[in-house]
Amino acid sequence: MSNVPSDLKYTKTHEWLRTLPDGTVEVGITDHAQHALGDLVFVEVPDTGRKLSAGEPFAVVESVKAASDVYSPIAGEVTAGNPGLAAQPEAINSDAYGKGWLMRLRPSGAAAALLSPAEYEKLIAEEGD
Amino acid sequence: MSTRLEKPIFEYSVPGRGAEDQWPRDPGAAGTEDLPAAMRRARRPLLPEVSELEAVRHFTRLSQLNFSIDTHFYPLGSCTMKYNPKACNSLAMLPEFLARHPLAPESAGQGLLACLYELQEMLKAVTGMQAVSLTPMAGAQGEFAGVAMIRAYHRARGDLERNEIIVPEAAHGTNPATATMCGCTVREVPVDADGDVDLEALKAVVGPKTAGIMLTNPSTLGVFERRIEEVARTVHGAGGLLYYDGANLNAILGKVRPGDMGFDVIHVNLHKTFSTPHGGGGPGAGPVGVGARLSPFLPVPIVGRRGERYCWLTERDLPQSIGRLSGFMGNAGVLLRAYIYMRMLGREGMSKVSEYATLNANYLLAQLTRAGFDAAYPKRRASHELIITLKRQAKELGVTAMDFAKRLLDHGMHAPTTYFPLLVPECLLIEPTETESKAALDAFVAAMRAILTEAAKEPERVTGAPHTMPVRRLDDVRAAKQLDLTWKPIGAHAIPAKP
C-alpha cells in the first residue's frame, strides 16, 4: 500500500508537488514510484537557475533495474536542487516526501494537469495488479 | 566447472618479472632517439608482471569459472546458443586469413573475397532480399544501418517529415535505442492478448510522418506474426517501409523469407542463426539485406564481381551510401566463420535447423505445461523459443522467475532469459536450439519440476540460490553505488576480499 499524503498534489507521471510558505514549490517522486524503481543508486538534480517548462524532464533517478526521467509539473525557475541526494540517493526510498525532495522552483505560470490525492490513489490502484 | 576463486592478476605481479621470451630484442637507443622528452611517458602503466606460466594458469582458471555452450545447456531465449562447430574456428584461423592486412590489394585477397561474395549471395537467397552488405559489426549496428537507410531513402525523395519509427511494445531494447541514434522518434504499438501486433492500433498510428516499422517475426514473444502481410500493407500504404530484426531467423530458416513477407530491409545476426561464437560478449556481425528501393543506400564496402575477379565496391560506386560503419570492412573473421557454417549446412541443412529448433521448443512447451508451468501464450504454437510465466508461482509461493533462474545454475544449466520481454511479468524466455538432444531437454524439464517442488516445500533453497556457484548472489545496488571499476593496489582497496 503506497503512502499518498493528503496535503500534496500529484501528476500522472508520479511526481508530487508541495507549495512552500514563500511561494516556491517543492517537487519529488512518490512512494509508489520509488517502490517500483527499487533501491536508488544515483540521482541527478538540476542546477539552480535553470528554467523549466511544464512537463519538461528535469532529473534522472537511477536504480539497478531502471533509469527514469522525472518531469516538472509546472513551469518555473529552479531555486535549489537537493544537494544531499548525491551522497544518499536512498533518501528517496526511505523518505520520498521529506528528505527525498528533488528540487524547489519559483513557478512562472502554467501547471500541467495536477491530480488530487484521491485521483492519484485511483491512478495507482488501476495501474497495479 | 571450478568454484575456487582467483585473485586479480595484479596480485601475482613481482616487479621485473615477465614473459621475456615473448618480447622483441632490445633495439637500444634507436627506439627512442629524437623523441622529445615532453612527449615521453614518465611512469609505467599498471600491467601485470608475471611469468608466462603464471598468466596461462590464471586465465585458464578464470575460464573454469564460466558456463559456456561447450560445457552447459544454455537455453537463453533470443540468443540462439547453438553449438559453435570447431571447424568454423580452425578454418577461419588459417594463417593466410589471419595475416592479411585490411588494406592489402584485391589481387592479394581473391580467396577471402570469394568467400565473402558467396556469403552475400547465400544471405540473399535465405532472406529473399536483392542486395547485402556484410559490414555491420553486430545486430545493433545492422539495425542502425537499416533505420539510417530508411531515413536516407525518404530524404532522397524529398520527404523530410518522415521521422517516426513504429516499434511494438514487446520489442528488444536495441530497436528504440537505434531509432533515437538515427535521429528518429519512437511510436510504440501494443500487442494483443495472443501476441500479434494490434492492427487497429497500428492503423491509428501510421501516417505521413511514418518512416517505417521495426518488427521481428516470429516476434519477441516467441510467436509468428500471423497477419504480417496485412501489417506490411498498412505500413506501405501509409508510405513507410518495413524493417526486419533477424534475431529470430533460426525459427524460419528455409521455411519463410522476410523478403516474401514484405520487408524492405533486414539484418541477420550471424552470432545467433549462423553459429559464430558469442565470445563472452562478442564479436558479432549483423549483415543487412535490402530490396531494390534501398540498395543505393547500403553501407560500404560491399564485395562485387567483375568477370572472374572479385573487388570492393566503395563510396565511389555507391554515392548515396549511408557510409562506412567501421574502420575497415567489418568483422571479416566472423564472416568467414559464418560462411564455413553455411557451406556445411547447405540448403537441406538450413531447413533442418528451423524444423528441429521448432520441434525442440514445442516439445519443451508441452512437457513444461504438463509439469505445471503456465505458457504465456498457451493457444499458440511455439516458434524456436517459448515463454513461460511464473506470475502465479510468484504470487502463491513468493518465488520469482529470477529465483528459478538462479536455482537452475545449481542444476548445471544456464538460466533462460529473464529480463526480456518486458511485457510478460516473471517470464522465462527459453530457446533450446536444434543442436540440443531430447535427453538434454528432458533433463531441463526434470530440473524445472524439482525446483517447482522445492519452491512449495523449501522456498528458501530457491530464493537463496545459487548455492553451488563460485559466488552467491551479488549485491547489484552496492556495485552501482560504490563504484569499484578498476583494481587498486593493496591498501587503497575498498573491499577486503575474504579468503
Place this chain on the structure above:
Amino acid sequence: MAFIPHTREDVESMLAAIGVAGIEQLFDEIPANLRLAGLAGVPEALSEMEVGRLMVERARLDGRPLCFIGAGAYEHHIPAAVWAITTRGEFYSAYTPYQAEASQGTLQLLYEYQTMMASLTAMEVSNASLYDGASAMGEACLMAVRANRRSRSRRILVPTTVHPHYRTTARAVAGNQGLVFEELPYCTEEGCIPAGALDRYDGEDITALVIQQPNFFGRLEDVDALCDWAHARNILVVAVVNPTSLALLKPPGEWGAQGGVNKGGKGADIAVGEGQALGVPLSSGGPYFGFMTARMEHVRQMPGRIVGRTLDAAGRAGFTLTLQAREQHIRRAKATSNICTNQGLLVTAATVYLSLMGPAGLERVAAAARARTRELVGALTRLPGVRRLFRGPAFHEEAIGLDRAAAPVLEKLAARGILGGLDLSEHYPELGPALLVCATETKTSADMECYVSALADCLREARAA
C-alpha cells in the same frame, strides 16, 4: 551437416508428446502462400572434410606477402598462449555475463582489462569495449555532447590528420543526432596540425576537439598545446590513441602543459582507439575492438558495458555488470547507445597479451617497431627519387614521397610478394605521389633489405623504360 542429434525414435516420441503427426504441422501458423518449397540459391551441404579443402585452397590463393602497411592495423608478434586461451570453449562459447554467478571468469577478466586500459591511458575508468577504433571515435563524440553541459552547438573539431576512415565512420555513426563535424586543415610540410589552425575558433561555441596521437601519418602532434587550448575554452578533448605507443608516449590523461591531473592540469576527457595491436591478428580488418576510457565524472555518459566489483551474499568479493540502467535493454529509447554485443573475445585476447607483455615488454615492442621503421625509411630515402615527406618526430610509421605515381610501383612490388605501404593519393592528393610505410618488430633486416632492393629495381626499370 546441421549438427542435429535427434534419432528417429526421439522425433516420434517428441511429436507424440506435443500431439502432432509431423514436424510440418508445427509451422501451420505460417500462411501457406509464404511457405518455401526449398532454398534455391544455396549450394548443397559440404562435409567438414570438403569445406576444409575449399578453405585451404582459398587461403593459398591469398598467400602471405611481406607487409609494410600500417594505417590503423598493425602486425605484431602474438604469443601462441594468447589464442590458445582465448579459443578455450569456456571463453569462446560463453554468452554476455548477465548471470553473474555463472560468469565470474569473463567478468573478472573484463575487470582486469578495464584496469589495464585505464592505466595505459592514464584515465580513471574504462568500459568493456566497443566495436572498433573508428566507431569508438563516433561514440566518443556523442558522449562528449552529452557530457559537455556548457556547450549547445554540437560542433566537433576534427583534424584532417585523423584517419580518413575514422572521420567517415564518425559521421555515419553520429551524424544523425545533429552533430556537426568541422575539419581542421594540416600543414603539408610538418604533417601535423599547425599552431594557428585553431585561432579562428576562438570565442565560438565548440563542444569537443578530437586529437589523434600518433596521427594518421605516424607524426606526433603537440598534444599539450592543443589540449590546453581546448580546456581553456570549456571544450572537451577526445583523444584517439594507439595503445602500443602508450608504452613510450605521454598518455592522454596527462596531456596538457601542466602534466594532466597528477600535476594540476587536466588531461583529455575521453580516450578511445583501436585495440587490434594488442594481440589481435590483422584478419582483413576484423574482428577488432575499440577501447574507451574516461575521467570518472563522465562515467554515466559512457556507452557499452562496464564491470564492477562488489560483494556476494556471503561477503565474498565478486564481479558483475553495473551501471546497466544506461544501456539499451533498460533505458531503450533514452539509452546512451544502442550497443548490445561488443567485442568480448578480442578483449580476452588483449588482456592475455598485455599480461604476457607487461609494462617492460610493451615498451620493447613500441621501441622495436619505431626503430625498425626508422631503419626502413632511412634505407628507402637513400634511393634516388624517394624522400621523407615530413620533418619532425614520428612513432612507427612515416610518409615517403616518390618521384612518380605510387600505384604502379605498389603493383610491381605486390607482384614480388611485397606490400610496400598505403598509397596516400586517394585521401591526400595534395601531397603528390606518396606512400605511408610501417615496419614493426616482426620485420627483420633481411625483410627490409628485400623491400629496399625490390623498390630500387622497380624504380630503375621505370627509368630505363
